[in-house]
Amino acid sequence: MERKSFLDQEPPPGYIAGIGRGATGFTTQADLGSSRRLPAGSFALEDENNVDDDGRFLDADNDDTGRFGSVSDDDGDADRIYDAIEAKLQRKKARPRKRAQKNALEDENKVQVEEISIGQSIRTIGEEFKEYKEKLSEVSAEDWLNLPDSGDFTKRNKRARKEMQERQRFYRNSDFVTSGLRDVGSTGDQALLDEKDVDLTGLSLAKEKVLAGQLTSLRDDKAESVDAETYLSQLQDVSGEISTEIGDYHKTRTLFAKMRETNPYKPDAWIASARLEYEAKKYKRARELIQQGCEKCPKSEEAWLVNIEMNKQDASVCKVIIAEAVRYNAKSVRLWLCAASLETDSLSKKRILKKALEFLPRSSELWMEVVKYEEDETMALRMMQKATELVPGNVLLWLEYARLGNSKQILEEALEKVDSADAHIVWIELAKEEEQRTGNEVKIGHIVESCFEHTSLGRETWLDIASQCEKDGFSLVARAIVFNSMNLGVTDDDKLDIWKAEALERSPEISRSIYMFITANFPQDIESWMNFIKMEKTLRQYDQLYVVYEMATRANPKYELFYLMYAKDKWKEDGDVEKAKAIIDEGLQMNPDSEDLWFAALKLxxxxxxxxxxxxxxxxxxxxxxxxxxxxxxxxxxxxxxxxxxxxxxxxxxxxxxxxxxxxxxxxxxxxxxxxxxxxxxxxxxxxxxxxxxxxxxxxxxxxxxxxxxxxxxxxxxxxxxxxPLSDQIQLERVLLEERAHNRSQAERILSTALKKLPHSAVLWRQNILYAKPSHRKNLYTTALNSTNDHPMIILTIAKDMWLSGKVARAKQFFDACYEKDPGYGDYYIHYYAFLMKHGTKGEIRELEARFKENDPHSGEEWCVLMKDVHRKDTDLELLRKAAEKAAGKI
The missing domain is CATH 1.25.40.10 (Tetratricopeptide repeat domain)
Structure with missing residues (x-):
């Protein structure tokens, strides 16, 4: 801010600060000294007659006169009274100081206090800073000039507010945005807006820049700098949404008109204008514009295609347009293909495509399209032969040629002519042809090995190709690709982990091939064998599963679990007891001291x-x-x-x-x-x-x-x-003994004491729930679940209690939760089977029986008692049904 000039000038004679603003106040005699009221003419400028008047005020302190005349007697009396009061106050203040000085003199250990006047203290402080003041003489003139100014803070807040107002701009807003902001406030999203720190000043400046850029782009002399092609090409990609994205149709229309006028020979402006009118339902205007665009830009195939699109309802008009288009663009493949698509019969299509080939004999798209409509196989074969001669590097033409003729010979010829980047496609086709013709896995493997020798693709790419071969039904080719690609891009340290991860993520056939490769290279890796077996069981490919078992037992003859799993699946799934016996006997020969194999043999x-x-x-x-x-x-x-x-x-x-x-x-x-x-x-x-x-x-x-x-x-x-002391089974027996002796109160006391010692016992909490009153049980559910870590016994107890209370839906939820917690809990199957007998369907019962067979439960108090009954003759499923019928009869 500019500094006012009067601040650096001498004040005029007789100037009193603030007098112009009414700051008169009052003046005492001490302020004025010996000054007198001067006449108005006494403030004249200095001249030769009054140069010696500078000392006229030196006797002001000794003058007894005031500003308005001599000092009166009343003033003298007042001064004496004030002086007497001041002296009395000074004497009162001196008494404590003298007393403190006396005490200090008596006590030598205390600091001696010396009383000095205010003037003396000021002089003392001045002497302390004397050394620093003397050093100021060493400061150069340049340093003095470089000292920073304190700044001008006059009306600082007012200036900041004024500058902020100058930066603010106001714009007209659309109703759509206004309603959106209103909805945001009403739906509770305002809190989200408040959380964000919105820079309104930056937003205003950004809008100002955008507006300036838009105005600049409309100037005639700057029209060349607008990147209209990019904008219009993006606009064409979203032609279906143009009517909703353009806020002001009329302004956009004017803008496009200006662009057509500025660049009439650029097709993008015409295409964008036509699409705008077409989306605005002004079809006639759109067709006129695009026709003008085609006339202005006859070499633009895009303009002709848009013209055909906007006239697609009239096939005859489209044919006229396409005829005109190919006259100007005889080298356009898209226009020739569009012309063929406008015909309805194969003969006309073929005629047009052959005409196109006269202008574009090296177009692989046209050759591929024309052969589709050739009914004569011999002629089609000749056409593809001619196509491969004209375009020898296109692999798609060779594949089509091989499909029509002697595939093996043609593919071998193609290997010498196609581009090296596409050579692997031909090799894979050769392998597919071998699988389809002979199914010889060895020959297929040799072909794929040769492919890998002549190509350099990555492992992930090869696995994707193998997946596609699997989808096409060429499993042997897919397996050969997997075997040859597994070592690509991996090190010896981490290859096993990478292979296992790939096997878990890929499709079944690819995963099977990967597991075969892993087990062949790492036959002692039990985890891979187990994952391989699990995958085959999930897919229910039992023939393949038994092959895996055979390989696993041969690779790991001392691992008895493979024999047990193999025999069990052979017995359960196929019912082949004799084969199961042979498997166990084979395992016993390799592991004669295995208890599990001996007891499996005894069970059979x-x-x-x-x-x-x-x-x-x-x-x-x-x-x-x-x-x-x-x-x-x-x-x-x-x-x-x-x-x-x-x-x-x-x-x-x-x-x-x-x-x-x-x-x-x-x-x-x-x-x-x-x-x-x-x-x-x-x-x-x-x-x-x-x-x-x-x-x-x-x-x-x-x-x-x-x-x-x-x-x-x-x-x-x-x-x-x-x-x-920590056996909940004994504690429960103490409770049940008193219960059977009809001593319920003693049983409850024993149970309460036992729960304090064993707060995590599921059997004790179950008994506590059963003893509680129905109105109190709900509070015990949460405590019991938390104390036992959601034990399935507690969940099943709650489900049964819900069932007895008539809450069928809630009971089913707890039954499902019990299964999720432990699918091998046998008591769940008994009581849920009984529940379904009364509240379920036959389909749900069949599903439960399937679960029972799959999980083969071996836990649960009631189920274990039934399983260990030496007198039972029923199968497990029959035993389950009888137990469920008995449980349902008690409800």
């Missing part, structure tokens, strides 16, 4: 054959594992040979005295013989040798309960808690 046999095999198994594994003994005991119990079973149990305890299952089976056999006291003795013996087995304690308690000795049963339970 029955009667005397199984009994003889048990003898061999005991000889082989009897001293190593107790499993063979209790499996043999179970077999004899299932065949109702209790004497042999009891003998085997006794022999087993001699070899394995700490196997609790042998004592359980021995005691159960005695219970079946109604010898409860002997059974209790065996259970008790088992608890002495296996104190950490909760099930033995439970059977011992139940034996004494059957004998009617509840006191003994309670005593045993108390003893079992000492040996198994």
């Amino acid at each position: 046999r029955s009667g005397e054959e199984a009994r003889q095999l048990f003898v061999k198994c005991r000889e082989q594994l009897g001293k190593k594992t107790a499993r063979v003994w209790y499996k043999n005991v179970t077999f004899e119990r299932q065949n109702e040979n209790l004497i042999a079973a009891k003998e085997l149990a006794e022999q087993g305890t001699q070899h394995h005295p700490k196997e609790f299952k042998l004592y359980l089976q021995w005691g159960q056999i005695l219970e079946e013989e109604n010898r409860l006291e002997q059974a209790a003795e065996i259970y008790y013996k088992g608890t002495l040798l296996c104190p950490n087995s909760p099930l033995l304690w439970v059977y011992l308690v139940r034996a004494y309960e059957k004998l009617g000795n509840l006191i003994k049963a309670r005593s045993i339970l108390d003893q079992s808690v000492v040996s198994n």
